[in-house]
Amino acid sequence: MNDDDHSLLQRRRQVLGTGAPLFYEQPLHLVRGEGAWVFDADGRRYLDVYNNVPHVGHCHPHVVKAASRQLATLNINTRYLHGNVVDYAERLAATTDYDHAGVFFTCTGTESNELALRIARHVTGGTGIIASSVNYHGNSAVLASLCTAFPVPEPFPDFARLVQVPDPYRHRQGRSDAELASHYLDEARGAIASLEESGVKLAALLIDPSLANEGLPEFVPGYLTGLVELVRAAGGLVIADEVQSGFGRTGAAMWAHQYHGITPDIITTGKPMGNGFPIGSVISSYDVVDEFGRSANYFNTFGGNPVATAAAAAVLEVIENENLIANAATVGAYVQNRLTELMTRHEIIGNVRCRGMFFGLELVADRVSKNPSPLAGRIVNRMKDRGVLLSRIGPFDNILKMRPSMIFTFEQADILLAALDETLEEAAR
Amino acid sequence: MNDDDHSLLQRRRQVLGTGAPLFYEQPLHLVRGEGAWVFDADGRRYLDVYNNVPHVGHCHPHVVKAASRQLATLNINTRYLHGNVVDYAERLAATTDYDHAGVFFTCTGTESNELALRIARHVTGGTGIIASSVNYHGNSAVLASLCTAFPVPEPFPDFARLVQVPDPYRHRQGRSDAELASHYLDEARGAIASLEESGVKLAALLIDPSLANEGLPEFVPGYLTGLVELVRAAGGLVIADEVQSGFGRTGAAMWAHQYHGITPDIITTGKPMGNGFPIGSVISSYDVVDEFGRSANYFNTFGGNPVATAAAAAVLEVIENENLIANAATVGAYVQNRLTELMTRHEIIGNVRCRGMFFGLELVADRVSKNPSPLAGRIVNRMKDRGVLLSRIGPFDNILKMRPSMIFTFEQADILLAALDETLEEAAR
Structure with missing residues (x-):
């Protein structure tokens, strides 16, 4: 310096x-x-x-050009018809495994995870959340209170339970994959049961399928799919936080959950989506999006605006073209x-x-x-x-x-x- | 069509x-x-x-140029030193009445109000919130649950109470300003007492000083200052939501709370700040910002990035130059x-x-x-x-x-x- x-x-x-x-x-x-x-x-x-x-890549010219051109043309909220938000939403929806996907736009991963929780709570009628033992999903009041990846001033909430991050490097102790998965799933079963015993109805598992903040631990075959089954059996939805792992990062698919073999009820995105232009999204089956949109009057002032969706569309184009x-x-x-x-x-x-x-x-x-x-x-x-x-x-x-x-x-x-x-x-x- | x-x-x-x-x-x-x-x-x-x-104004060339130029140069988070975020934060801080102000950057008004609530709860040790009877402060789980400006699926939270929006046009009934203010303040006193009776410690009054979503009702001299006094006496902080009313909108000052004669503990901003580029902020006295930042490790990926702060600085320049x-x-x-x-x-x-x-x-x-x-x-x-x-x-x-x-x-x-x-x-x- x-x-x-x-x-x-x-x-x-x-x-x-x-x-x-x-x-x-x-x-x-x-x-x-x-x-x-x-x-x-x-x-x-x-x-x-x-x-x-x-x-x-930093300042990719295709993205810079798309965003700059739109900044000079029109930057307005989505309460007016505009082609950009519709075109991009269709392209984004087409990357998922839903037969008919619907999309909400937000500005950040925090906003996406907040909205996903609201949807999960609305759909299930529950409030309970399961997250990993080393999680960070956002900086809002609720998401920060869940956070265990670093210290936060908020008390850990009554409506949440943690499941231990699989860490076969440390925990294998001679066990087979199946034994190890079974060990972790027993713990997860306990976490879900503990919520039930407290009278908290489960709303969602909120998890990054790649466990990025958790340190990208080795996989335990059968664990993630088993966890999803447990959560669904208890009436909860599965939210895949793709904020770090999405948009092809895994090299195997557009979404980390596809790579890891699970089909979440809700997908949340953020960080890489606009190559730095603030944009995030919540993707789910159309019926869920349609119903929640009508019930909640969800609106996000900057979310999905023509500039944000121009930048995000350019990112998809670069991913494909290059x-x-x-x-x-x-x-x-x-x-x-x-x-x-x-x-x-x-x-x-x-x-x-x-x-x-x-x-x-x-x-x-x-x-x-x-x-x-x-x-x-x-x-x-x-x-x-x-x-x-x-x-x-x-x-x-x-x-x-x-x-x-x-x-x-x-x-x-x-x-x-x-x-x-x-x-x-x-x-x- | x-x-x-x-x-x-x-x-x-x-x-x-x-x-x-x-x-x-x-x-x-x-x-x-x-x-x-x-x-x-x-x-x-x-x-x-x-x-x-x-x-x-739409697509103001000074703002478009500042944002586009920076988009093509560097768009990165604030974990690196960069002049833009510091220059802009200083200019923003200087518009307030704090002797020494500190600033957090966010991307939206929702994120700003979420952060302000976290800070108020941290400072006071309480959780209680007072809001107006026709409020909307954001689309996150907590802020949406408070919302009474339109229907939301969430139940109204136990930790919140509403104070009736003053509406002298309908409520005056021959009363003087002082009588009317006293009437509304009695109601507010009841709302605060009701929280206390439920064992909820007050954290904050969250209010737009212009009461924009409330329909811009006529003023009742003495009401807003009286409400602030009641909240402070009960140990709560005052959050001025300037998302709609700030940046000179009132024509009398940079901030609506200055126009309305109150000094909030926390100021939140959003919408107009970047002329459409997503940026928001939370401003408070330096000690509060410094302490919360150290306690909470608050970080916002896109918040305050060089492009957002270039756009926001250009907005301040246009406000001044024009x-x-x-x-x-x-x-x-x-x-x-x-x-x-x-x-x-x-x-x-x-x-x-x-x-x-x-x-x-x-x-x-x-x-x-x-x-x-x-x-x-x-x-x-x-x-x-x-x-x-x-x-x-x-x-x-x-x-x-x-x-x-x-x-x-x-x-x-x-x-x-x-x-x-x-x-x-x-x-x-």
Whole structure:
């Protein structure tokens, strides 16, 4: 950080507060982005392996052009007829498995999950929510109170229960997949029963099918489908939070729930949808959307406006034109293989996780105890010094989180992997 | 509506649901906006006297340029240092009466009010909310449950109480201002006491100082300041929802609460802030912002990003450069006078309300009974046929709502007033 950056940081603290989060010990002052690259105020470039909001790359010209053109033409709410919102809603609906899907537009993932909860409560007549033990689904009063991924001031609500995040890396203890799934499902059964015993009727399971905030744990075949069955048997709906995992991120399908073999009752989206233009959505079967819309008079001032839907449509076009889901699969598989190779040289890597273009590297003190490594924070900062941006997640904040834009190339992957190799070697000294 | 519009409407219903709200009996298919004007698909132009989101006029070139330029440069979250968010936060903070203000950025008014409630509950340790009897503060689970401006499926929450909207036009019954204020304040005292009796500790009064959704009722001197005193005495904070009323709308000050002589603990903003680019904020004294930020790890992915804050800064610049607060005062006073004149010719007008560039025309069946006129809906539709867009609000949906952009001119006001004159005359036949 130079003097100007220090001064900017000081001013920032004086108006946004000292708690306003910043990445890195020495915050990074970014001024420009292009594709997978971002540039700081001194002109230094960094490979962005963290930000999934610029889903098709920073400042993708097709998206910038579509949004800018519409900004100059008309930006108005959806209480007037406009082609953009209808065209885009149809395209979005067509990506799902519903025979006839309906769509609500929002501005953020928080708003999407709030709306999904309202719908689930309306449909079921219940209020109860099941979420994962390391969840974050939004910053509103209800969603924040559920949050267990980081501390929040609100008490955990009476209407919610948590199900333990599967973590076969730590919990397998010689058990087969079926035994492990059965173990987790027994716990989930207990959580659902506990709600019932408290007189709370279940409304929904709210879950990211990729368990991203949970640290992208290894899969336990049968677990997610079993959990969905339990929730449905108890009368609850299933909400798939695709805010991080959607739009082809897994490399296998448009939606993570398709990749994971479940059919949710409600899908919520956000972050990558408009490549940074604020837009989110709630997708469900048409009947549910139609009925809730009529009952609740749901309206969102900015949601689905012509600019937001122009940007979002452009994102879908880039995904298709540049074949980005296939790219997530091939580059993703390459990175996964290379990360697994790195394990042979770096004892600190306990476990490698991958969901298409989304990677987790669990760092451990040693491979026997599997205790979280205390070095993850330092490694994230040293990677930045080497010009590569990533972050960390998981219940112990020891899992390197890598979630580059969908245009990430083999060459860029090599830059990431070389920097990781050096940094992990340095950390072992 | 032509055949293409009918087809678009049909497709819209099939993907957004039949409940997705649209204005007018024959929905309007808009394709372009410029200044105070919007244009439909057939090239017909309409004077927009309704939409306050395009605060400085549709597609204002200064705002379009600022947002487009930044969209092409960098659009990233605020976990990196960036000048835009700091510069804009400082400018926004400087418009308030706090000695040292702090700011959180959100994307929408709903998110702003959600965050304000979280802060108030954190600061007070209470959960109770006081809102007006005709309120709408957002579409999230908690805010929707409070809503009484239109039907919602959620039950009204145990932690909330309503205070009756002052309506001196109907309630005066010979009483002086002081007597009337005292009457309403007695009711408010009862609402606060009722919360206490239920064991609910008060967290906040959540109120739009202009009472916009309530139908812009006439003021009752002493009421709002008295209500604030009662709430503070009971340990609650005061949240001024400036989503509709802020950014100079009143013509007297940047914020409606300044115009109305109260100093809220928390200010929330939304709609007009980015002239259509999704951005909202929560402003409070620095200590409150700093403390809550550290306690709650509040983060909003799109909130305050460089594009949103570029658009919002451009809006402040236009307000200042084009002297729009003064314009709201002068054109607003002109419209108010002319509306009052219209009363002499149109018995249907029971009451004229004004807050700078924000007007309400209460339509009554007759001036003795003051029963709501059933003609408001027809008048709104006939005004559209005459090329002028407005809407209606209030507990009986009989108050014409006029809220043009801040650039509204005397000439445009004359177009509105002529169309109103004709339409009201026609309605009386």
